Amino acid sequence: MEKFVNSDFKLGIITGGQLGKMLIQEASKWDLTSYVLDTAEDCPAGKLASKVFIGDYKDYDAVYNFGKQVDILTFEIEHVNIQAVKQLKAEGHKIIPDPDILELIQDKGLQKEFYQNHNLPTSPFQLYESKEKIIEAIDSGKITQAFVQKSRKGGYDGRGVAVISDLNNHEEILNGPSLVEEKVDIDKEIAVIVARNQQGQVKCYPVVEMTFDPKANLVDKLICPAQISQEQTNQAIVLATKIAELLDMQGLLAVEIFVDKKGQLQINEVAPRPHNSGHHTIESVVTSQFEQHLRAVLNLPLGSTELKLPSVMINIVGNPGYTGPVKYQGLEECLAIDGVKIHLYGKKITKPYRKMGHSTILAKSLEQALTNSEKVKNLIKVIS
């Protein structure tokens, strides 16, 4: 660590959203200098970053030029211009996670093939080049059942995913290369964040259970620890560790897993970065996911992932029907509830279901945290 704090070391983060902001909050505890690449000076991380470079994460020149300015480059989003980070790596720059991992994870088709090649449990799938090829497969009787379609690239927060229940209705089928998978008969969705440093040290976070708001196609509550069996918990941790090791991962890897109605675990997808399902760790775990990402990225010893208190996390999202300069309601009432923590990301404009902040609700028992989180959910309104 001395080499980072005793020098003019610069950490580069692509991009400056809420994950970048929370990463810089942790980095500031060690007095690290953080540079951010984002399209907007007033992005959430903008107020805290030492410097904001304006540019698009999908643009070769923006990413390449930014990477040249910093000592280690890391990410809050995996959909970065891959040629630029490969070129930076070729020139000897430190890119964490490795561009090869980013490239694999960017493409949900390659991700699924990776699980298949390593005999890791995931739902059966086929790859298609286009919407037309999927329609052909339906017409030829190759696809006979309702399915989930996922764009191979660029999906995020529920975008790039279509659930096709009626095979005769082609309207909802997405354009472009995609994968088609069987609808898993889901009992629960869980997530495990695993951290790994260059020396191969691995630490797993307690398993989190995610409940979904079917309307918004967004996480409703994140419950930690997950209400699953000890055996399922162990299996999830083994899976996450195995993926991180097979990828030779450095940094954080968030692994989203389905538990099907038979109690079997199936890998959904992974993200090579701090993750929405780890926000609660800021207050509920000895080492937050953001501090852990820094430790892993800087190849420092990883920190304890011991749970301090059970917690529930809810995203604070824009209420439907409002688009414009954001206004919050109900925050004060929430703060009157013991164990309620509020994080506002500083986004200026609200949109329906846009992630504007989050609240972590701590309590001595998970039951109490769940009860209080329901109150918080009903109290907070994000309008314009």
Added chain:
Amino acid sequence: MEKFVNSDFKLGIITGGQLGKMLIQEASKWDLTSYVLDTAEDCPAGKLASKVFIGDYKDYDAVYNFGKQVDILTFEIEHVNIQAVKQLKAEGHKIIPDPDILELIQDKGLQKEFYQNHNLPTSPFQLYESKEKIIEAIDSGKITQAFVQKSRKGGYDGRGVAVISDLNNHEEILNGPSLVEEKVDIDKEIAVIVARNQQGQVKCYPVVEMTFDPKANLVDKLICPAQISQEQTNQAIVLATKIAELLDMQGLLAVEIFVDKKGQLQINEVAPRPHNSGHHTIESVVTSQFEQHLRAVLNLPLGSTELKLPSVMINIVGNPGYTGPVKYQGLEECLAIDGVKIHLYGKKITKPYRKMGHSTILAKSLEQALTNSEKVKNLIKVIS
């Protein structure tokens, strides 16, 4: 809270040291805009503050002009120009804590009289106008025993305090108005931080025990919870609450207390702000002292002060013999110990015993935290 986050509300903080920095780290979670007054642009809080105003906290114009720029003015140091904050208050500006409280606490003589007037336990004392008057009192036989002398104003971190053991040696006696008090036969030193908002809601933090490094005259370890009896704990909390209520305090009040060899509590002194003895709360308590100060200053409901894990805090101070651009050693080894958190304030220059950062050591048992804190203390070196 909505009135702060839905507007262009500005929080003003005098000054931008480590307490200011950690206050802004909390404020950024609510996306509050923080302005800082400090003599140096590159003060610890400088990297995070929305704006740094250059000026001296003892200077009337600097404080007055800064106060005019912000919506609520608060402090990390109580020795602020009192005329300026009184004038701001007279003009209707929000100053928290109240200038009258700052004025009382700035003057250790007035503080002692306050305890005396309210029958609060504190060691007997006399006030003296000058060093000469003290020497007169020694010569005339009015002072007959070894004593502790404290400058009435400006003392901080062990400065402005003299322990006079040899009444014939006048060299160590401080100049200027001071108070002379009997040396308390100290068994332990403890501290309680109490928070109070405008509505009179009060929350006390768990009592902390401070052990001192006799060489540096600085805190060595801060141990939470304090290893004292339940009765002493209750007494300390009652005392702290009483002082906060008598002062009609808004904000945080840190109360330092001696436990004498007979087990009796005696108030040492108070500070109306976040305090060194509360740094551990960032990781070990549900609501950190910094979040609590924000809640109290903004007149929001106060948060839970429940302890999540036992903790020990040690200051990371400049090693004696080094003055110059700072270099840290041993940090990485510390991070390898479970539950060790490192905070570096970002001061560029180290000096002997200068507070450069702190480490909080969390563990399931206080014994383990104490063992690990001893390792951390021996590992970290701050040199130049």
